[in-house]
Amino acid sequence: MSAAAVKVSAVSRVFRAQGGKGSEVHALSDVDLTVASGEFVSLIGPSGCGKSTLLRLVADLDTPTSGSIEVFGREARQARLARDYGIAFQQAGLLPWRTVRANIELPLALSGTGKAGRRERADHLLELVGLADFADHHPDQLSGGMQQRVAIARALAEEPSLLLMDEPFGALDEMTREHLQTQLLRICAETRAAVVFVTHSIPEAVFLSDRVVVMSPRPGRIREVVEVTLDRSAAVGATASGPAEAGDTGDALRNDAAFFSSVAAVREALHGGAVPARGVDLR
Numbered sequence: 001m002s003a004a005a006v007k008v009s010a011v012s013r014v015f016r017a018q019g020g021k022g023s024e025v026h027a028l029s030d031v032d033l034t035v036a037s038g039e040f041v042s043l044i045g046p047s048g049c050g051k052s053t054l055l056r057l058v059a060d061l062d063t064p065t066s067g068s069i070e071v072f073g074r075e076a077r078q079a080r081l082a083r084d085y086g087i088a089f090q091q092a093g094l095l096p097w098r099t100v101r102a103n104i105e106l107p108l109a110l111s112g113t114g115k116a117g118r119r120e121r122a123d124h125l126l127e128l129v130g131l132a133d134f135a136d137h138h139p140d141q142l143s144g145g146m147q148q149r150v151a152i153a154r155a156l157a158e159e160p161s162l163l164l165m166d167e168p169f170g171a172l173d174e175m176t177r178e179h180l181q182t183q184l185l186r187i188c189a190e191t192r193a194a195v196v197f198v199t200h201s202i203p204e205a206v207f208l209s210d211r212v213v214v215m216s217p218r219p220g221r222i223r224e225v226v227e228v229t230l231d232r233s234a235a236v237g238a239t240a241s242g243p244a245e246a247g248d249t250g251d252a253l254r255n256d257a258a259f260f261s262s263v264a265a266v267r268e269a270l271h272g273g274a275v276p277a278r279g280v281d282l283r
């Protein structure tokens with residue numbers, strides 16, 4: 001059997017004040033999480049519960065205080081060096097001196113893809129994120145949401161088997177956001193990529209995920225894991241359309257009774273009988 005996409009075992013991360021004095025922040029405490037190959041898992045929870053910390057550890061942008069992390073059976077560091085995954089984080093992180101096209105082509109250039117192959121792939125991705133007319137623009141000529149779409153296209157450039165995404169749609173208007181959610185479902189169905197996806201939106205988590213991991217803060221822990229079983233075949237099979245026509249893609253799924261009952265289940269897990277968690281979109 002092939003290795004899990006991500007295996008987080010007994011991971012804790014404690015941030016200490018500089019010089020080792022002062023208070024400690026237990027950002028994560030004894031977290032276990034396995035993400036299967038091709039599985040879509042969202043992390044949700046109140047601000048400060050360690051979602052971004054967990055994602056950064058998987059991406060090897062930070063190191064656990066204790067515990068271990070494997071990506072496709074390799075240590076996180078080896079996986080990063082092997083470029084086993086694509087990343088799209090809150091900040092688009094584009095290179096300002098390169099055009100949109102050149103930003104999207106960058107990972108392909110680094111891995112030695114030829115010019116024609118890069119161009120073809122970039123054209124496809126530009127269509128996918130609705131930016132075909134902006135290929136020759138520079139990032140500072142785009143809105144924040146458009147920059148984020150470029151970052152998503154760049155993350156998808158190498159058709160990675162794992163995508164690590166930290167609120168990639170947070171800055172987008174609702175229509176573009178729903179369009180890209182549907183596109184992401186489709187891309188994952190096509191490429192069979194596993195995804196670890198941080199979000200503050202319960203409907204977004206439910207729409208996209210096979211499992212929603214609900215976290216709680218101080219210390220950051222996994223509180224509950226909600227399985228989501230929705231029939232996504234229609235949304236995944238729908239024809240690709242531009243953001244302006246996004247209203248009808250995935251709508252049936254978003255209006256399905258099973259969708260609402262999963263939203264309610266995640267909401268209940270988040271509240272845990274207490275007051276609503278701050279920093280989480282409870283719509």
Ligand SMILES: Nc1ncnc2c1ncn2[C@@H]1O[C@H](COP(=O)(O)OP(=O)(O)OP(=O)(O)O)[C@@H](O)[C@H]1O
Nearest residue numbers: 015025026027046047048049050051052053054279
């Ligand atoms: N580099 C750091 N140094 C010190 N403390 C940190 C650092 N990074 C994160 N923390 C702390 O760890 C805790 C978890 O932070 P993290 O960013 O992972 O939360 P989050 O769930 O992603 O929050 P949000 O939803 O607001 O993005 C917070 O208390 C935060 O202040």
